[in-house]
Every structure is written in structure tokens, then in C-alpha cells.
Amino acid sequence: MTPVLAGRGLVVRYGTTTVLNELDITVSARECLAIRGTNGSGRTTLLEVLSTLRVPSAGTLTVNGVDAR
Secondary structure, three states, X not given: OOOOEXXXXXXXXXXXXXXXXXXXXXXXXXXXXXXXXXXXXOHHHHHHHHOOOOOOOEEEEEEOOEEOO
């Protein structure tokens, strides 16, 4: 079964600051995902990438098996 969301090697940089560094994530149908972390840990950036509001600096993201770019 194809994952609903699949990210491989996701990297997001703001200038010289790396916020997400080679993150791999897979979310299958009927799974519940919780994202936790301290201030400045990249939670909002990750949600922006997963919802396709932000393009990652590197890596791939597929939504329902289709390239999100």
C-alpha cells in the first residue's frame, strides 16, 4: 500500500541555518501523527513542508504516491 505522505532526506534551510536535516517520514492511511518538540525545533517548518506550503531545500516528498513538487 502506498503511504499517504512520504518524505525522504528532507532538508530545509533559512540562509545558513539548517532547520530540518535529512528527515525521513512516512505516514500511512489511518495513522495518527503527533509532532512534539521544543521552541525552535522545526515543528511548524515540517508541517509547512508536509502540507506543500514550503518547498524543501533538498529531498523528496510524495503525497498519495505523487511527487508534491
